[in-house]
Amino acid sequence: MSRFSAAPRLSDAQATFAPNALRVRLKQATALLCGALLAPLAGAAETATDHSQHAEELSPTVITGIAPSSPLTIVTNPKDPRQPVPASDGGDYLKTIPGFALVRNGGTNGDPVLRGMFGSRLNILTNGSMLLGACPGRMDAPTSYISPETYDTLTVIKGPQTVLWGPGASAGTILFDREPENFGELGSRVNASVLGGSNGRFDKVVDAAAGGPQGYVRVIGNTAHSDDYKDGNNDTVPSRYDKWNGDVAVGWTPNTDTLLELTAGKGDGEARYAGRGMDGSQFKRESLGLRFVQSDLSEVLEKLEAQVYYNYADHVMDNYTLRTPSGTGMMAGPMASNVDRRTLGARVKATWRWADLQLVSGVDAQTNEHRQRSAMGIDTYKDVPRNKDADFHNYGLFGELTWYAADRNRLITGARLDRASAKDFRQSIGSGMMSKPNPTADDTRADTLPSGFVRYEHDLADSPTTLYAGLGHAERFPDYWELFSPKSGPVGSLNAFDSIQPEKTTQLDVGLQYKTQDLEAWASAYIGTVHDYILFDYTPTPMGTSSRAENINARIMGGELGAAYNLTAHWKADATLAYAWGKDTTHDTALPQMPPLDARFGLTYSEDNWSAGALWRVVAAQNRIDQNKGNVVGKDYDKSPGFAVFSLNGAYRIDQHWKVSSGIDNLFGKDYAEHLNLAGNAGFGYPASDPQAINEPGRTFWTKVDMSF
Numbered sequence: 053m054s055r056f057s058a059a060p061r062l063s064d065a066q067a068t069f070a071p072n073a074l075r076v077r078l079k080q081a082t083a084l085l086c087g088a089l090l091a092p093l094a095g096a097a098e099t100a101t102d103h104s105q106h107a108e109e110l111s112p113t114v115i116t117g118i119a120p121s122s123p124l125t126i127v128t129n130p131k132d133p134r135q136p137v138p139a140s141d142g143g144d145y146l147k148t149i150p151g152f153a154l155v156r157n158g159g160t161n162g163d164p165v166l167r168g169m170f171g172s173r174l175n176i177l178t179n180g181s182m183l184l185g186a187c188p189g190r191m192d193a194p195t196s197y198i199s200p201e202t203y204d205t206l207t208v209i210k211g212p213q214t215v216l217w218g219p220g221a222s223a224g225t226i227l228f229d230r231e232p233e234n235f236g237e238l239g240s241r242v243n244a245s246v247l248g249g250s251n252g253r254f255d256k257v258v259d260a261a262a263g264g265p266q267g268y269v270r271v272i273g274n275t276a277h278s279d280d281y282k283d284g285n286n287d288t289v290p291s292r293y294d295k296w297n298g299d300v301a302v303g304w305t306p307n308t309d310t311l312l313e314l315t316a317g318k319g320d321g322e323a324r325y326a327g328r329g330m331d332g333s334q335f336k337r338e339s340l341g342l343r344f345v346q347s348d349l350s351e352v353l354e355k356l357e358a359q360v361y362y363n364y365a366d367h368v369m370d371n372y373t374l375r376t377p378s379g380t381g382m383m384a385g386p387m388a389s390n391v392d393r394r395t396l397g398a399r400v401k402a403t404w405r406w407a408d409l410q411l412v413s414g415v416d417a418q419t420n421e422h423r424q425r426s427a428m429g430i431d432t433y434k435d436v437p438r439n440k441d442a443d444f445h446n447y448g449l450f451g452e453l454t455w456y457a458a459d460r461n462r463l464i465t466g467a468r469l470d471r472a473s474a475k476d477f478r479q480s481i482g483s484g485m486m487s488k489p490n491p492t493a494d495d496t497r498a499d500t501l502p503s504g505f506v507r508y509e510h511d512l513a514d515s516p517t518t519l520y521a522g523l524g525h526a527e528r529f530p531d532y533w534e535l536f537s538p539k540s541g542p543v544g545s546l547n548a549f550d551s552i553q554p555e556k557t558t559q560l561d562v563g564l565q566y567k568t569q570d571l572e573a574w575a576s577a578y579i580g581t582v583h584d585y586i587l588f589d590y591t592p593t594p595m596g597t598s599s600r601a602e603n604i605n606a607r608i609m610g611g612e613l614g615a616a617y618n619l620t621a622h623w624k625a626d627a628t629l630a631y632a633w634g635k636d637t638t639h640d641t642a643l644p645q646m647p648p649l650d651a652r653f654g655l656t657y658s659e660d661n662w663s664a665g666a667l668w669r670v671v672a673a674q675n676r677i678d679q680n681k682g683n684v685v686g687k688d689y690d691k692s693p694g695f696a697v698f699s700l701n702g703a704y705r706i707d708q709h710w711k712v713s714s715g716i717d718n719l720f721g722k723d724y725a726e727h728l729n730l731a732g733n734a735g736f737g738y739p740a741s742d743p744q745a746i747n748e749p750g751r752t753f754w755t756k757v758d759m760s761f
Contacts, residue, residue: 110711110758114701116654116667117626118149119614120574123509123520124561126208130200130228131243135667135701136717137754138247140255140276140295142176142195142228149208150612150628153647155685156729156746158326159278159291161196161335163685165728166210167578167610168632168646169223170683172531173555176226177217178203179315180399181341181361184420186391188537190685191328192367197319197337199297201245201257202272203228211561211578212524213505215450215468216401216412220503220528222557222582232303232311232345233261233268242761249754252279252292263303270301276321283747284723290375295321295335311345324374326746327730329383331375334368334390355403357414366392372430388433389426393532396420413451420444422532442536443475446529460511464522466504472529473498476549478536491546499554501527507561521562528555533684534586538601548601556583559608570618577611587636587644590680590687599684604638626654636678644681644688648674648727662704670696674727686730692745695724709761717752724748 115134121127130145139145143164147154154162155170166174176182176194185192200206207227217225240262247255254277261270276295280288299317304310317339324331343359370388371377377386401414422442427433452466475496480487507522530552538548545551559580566573584603591598614628630650634643649672656665677688698720703713725745 110705110708110760112661112703112705112711113656113658113663114665114703114713114715115148116656116665116701117614117616117628117652119572119616120565120576123507123518123563123565124210124213124522124576126206126210128206130203130206131245131758133703133713133756133758135665135699135715137249137253137715137752138255138756139200140278140293142198142200142226143193144195145200145206146195146208146226150614150630150650150652151210151632152630153650153728154726155645156726156748157191157291157328158289158324158746159281160276160293160295160323161191161193161325161332163190163193164195164226165645165647166208166223168608168634168643170645170685171533172220173223173528173557174226175218175221175224176228178228178339179230179341179361180217180227180343180359181339181363181397182218182395182418183337183339183363183365184393184395184532186365186367186393186422187332187369188391188424188533188684189328190533191325191330191332191369192335192365196335197365198228199257199274199276199295199319200228202230202259202274202297202299204231205229210576211522211559212503212526212557213507213522213561214452215466215503215505216414216452218416218418219446219448219468219470219472219501220526220555222526222528222555222559230270230272230301230315232305232313233263233270233301234305235263235268236265238264243759245756245758247754247756250752251281251749252277253754254278266306267302267304270303272299273297280324281749281752284718284721284750285747286721286750287747289747289749290324290326292374293321293323295319295323297337299339309347311343313341313343315339315341315343322374325730330369330371330387330389331373332367333370333373333388334366336364336366338362338364338366352404352406353402354405354410357401357403358399360398361396363395364392366390368433385428386430387426387428388431389424390433390438391422391424392438393420393422408456410454410456411451412453415447415449417447418445422536439477441476441478442532443477444473444532446470446472460513462509463506464509465506468503470501470503470527470529471498472501472554474529474535474549476536481547482539492549495549497549499527499529501529501554503527516567518565520564521560523558523560525556525558528557530554530586534601537684538588538599540598540600542600542602552586552601553584553603555586555603557581563611571615572617573613573615575611575613577609579609580607582606582608585636585643588682588684588687590682592680604636606634606636606638606643608632608634608643622657622659624656624658626656628652633676636681639678641678641681642676644678645683645686645728646674646676648672648692648694661706662702664702665700667699667701668696669699670694671726686728689745692725692727695722697722697724709759711758712755713758714755715753717754718748718750721751723750 143162146152153165209225242260257274297319301315303313319337321335341361372386397418399416404411423438425436448470450468455463478490503526505524509520541548541551563576585606589600610632612630616626651670653668673694699717701715705711729746
């Protein structure tokens with residue numbers, strides 16, 4: 053019998069997402085219509101210019117591995133097709149980069165993990181702004197709202213090796229950016245893609261722009277759909293989703309050194325999960341932004357940048373839109389929870405240059421408020437007023453200095469000082485008969501947190517090799533999920549808000565990069581200590597699982613290495629390896645929720661207009677666990693076995709405007725599960741007393757068509 057056979061069947065109405073189906077389809081059509089409306093404008097503009105400079109280069113290769121572009125920094129184009137199947141959200145894309153893993157929900161909206169570190173240890177920004185999810189269990193992680201293919205560049209900075217992009221980035225910084233358009237004369241461009249695949253996968257993207265020397269308009273729309281997938285045992289895993297996004301950017305460029313850009317966007321979606329007791333029936337997003345860039349101000353002041361932004365996430369979880377309530381237990385009848393978070397932020401940054409010195413300095417600020425409401429019954433939550441439970445503020449001052457000491461030597465150092473605060477608006481904690489007055493009601497807590505780093509980079513004189521070593525320290529204020537989601541705090545404390553201390557990470561990063569025409573190789577390693585690491589402890593009780601947050605001390609280490617070698621003019625081989633290790637030194641146990649050793653091997657044959665390739669992913673067993681401890685999303689339930697998955701891909705560039713790529717993921721239909729997933733949560737077919745890992749998709753076919761004009 054299928055392990056998912058306990059999953060309740062959806063009614064015909066629910067199976068088509070009714071009554072939301074018409075609303076979602078209309079919104080999807082609106083997102084794509086944005087691009088279609090711009091196409092006539094683009095066509096009219098073409099008569100005045102050769103716009104080939106704006107057409108995207110359609111590479112006939114499917115990407116299976118990504119190498120760093122500089123020490124600890126990866127820059128890549130998220131529009132390029134990758135294997136496995138092109139990503140549905142930001143987290144799904146990041147897992148293709150060595151060092152990343154994903155806490156799996158099922159089909160979409162997983163939570164990214166870098167080097168075993170999770171949550172707000174990663175700063176994730178889109179166009180320089182931060183959009184924070186609202187779910188207390190991170191059902192809507194920040195990457196859930198990101199469609200990677202609608203961005204131009206993805207930058208990953210590993211470790212506490214930058215201070216420019218906000219506080220607390222002890223594990224790394226992730227930047228999804230859209231570049232400003234640059235039309236030397238009246239012109240236009242249109243990029244679009246369609247993806248189809250197994251399990252009803254069907255994605256569409258339109259990205260179009262038109263403009264001239266004085267400015268531009270850019271419109272982006274996308275939709276993404278998938279049905280439930282089947283695992284390697286041919287069992288159905290509840291994982292279907294629908295998403296849409298629409299964004300507009302209007303830029304004014306009165307001269308080549310000035311940019312004023314206004315952006316606006318909306319999005320929504322729904323997704324059901326194999327490992328949760330509720331599904332996400334709404335992922336509503338609203339975004340506004342304004343940025344100003346002025347270059348060449350003087351011989352010393354190279355650039356001045358300023359931006360303000362507003363992001364709003366309105367998320368609904370329920371157990372009746374995408375499934376039928378169980379009829380038994382604590383969630384027998386229909387119920388829903390609606391949470392939202394409103395984030396406002398601003399940044400001013402200046403770039404200065406003197407001879408062999410460059411300084412980037414500035415200030416940033418952010419405030420966000422969180423509200424919630426819930427009710428029993430279908431859609432009754434809409435009649436319940438929203439209650440604010442939390443309010444956060446952060447004000448930061450930063451500077452990053454690069455000294456070009458010699459032709460082959462660079463010293464980069466940075467410092468940051470943040471003032472962070474949070475206020476607890478909850479008048480009571482718990483629910484139902486377990487409700488009691490909140491001992492920290494209307495209390496405010498605040499901390500002043502320093503961070504900084506220093507890194508030395510050296511290019512060898514007789515070899516195309518760069519060596520580097522960097523020491524960084526980051527202090528991170530506890531986030532919403534760590535202060536408000538746990539049912540209790542450290543032993544003897546009032547609650548988590550009262551006693552959880554800021555996390556302090558000190559980490560040494562070392563590595564090298566080597567690059568010739570035929571061989572590119574790189575290696576990076578890190579070792580660090582984390583004081584007051586925030587850990588979750590889960591204890592079974594008659595009323596369910598109780599969560600407690602505490603501070604511990606930990607040691608971490610690991611690294612990534614990779615190589616790509618041109619065997620001949622047409623054959624290329626690449627390989628990557630990533631490993632993360634952690635120890636809870638307070639309790640002398642393994643640090644939980646660590647991804648196992650992950651190796652990937654790729655082989656590609658390419659001609660001028662086509663390519664074919666293979667990807668073999670091998671993952672070791674994870675035996676270093678600490679059962680019933682983890683983070684706000686997941687915990688270590690059991691050891692996990694290793695697995696190996698083999699996939700094939702191919703691509704053909706029809707001409708300079710059209711390309712088709714295709715792949716078969718998990719060619720042999722391997723039955724396997726990732727170590728990091730929501731096993732054991734009381735979701736579809738997962739009794740809390742019988743935790744089981746959520747299996748990954750079985751054999752999956754996909755084809756993607758790209759167009760660029």
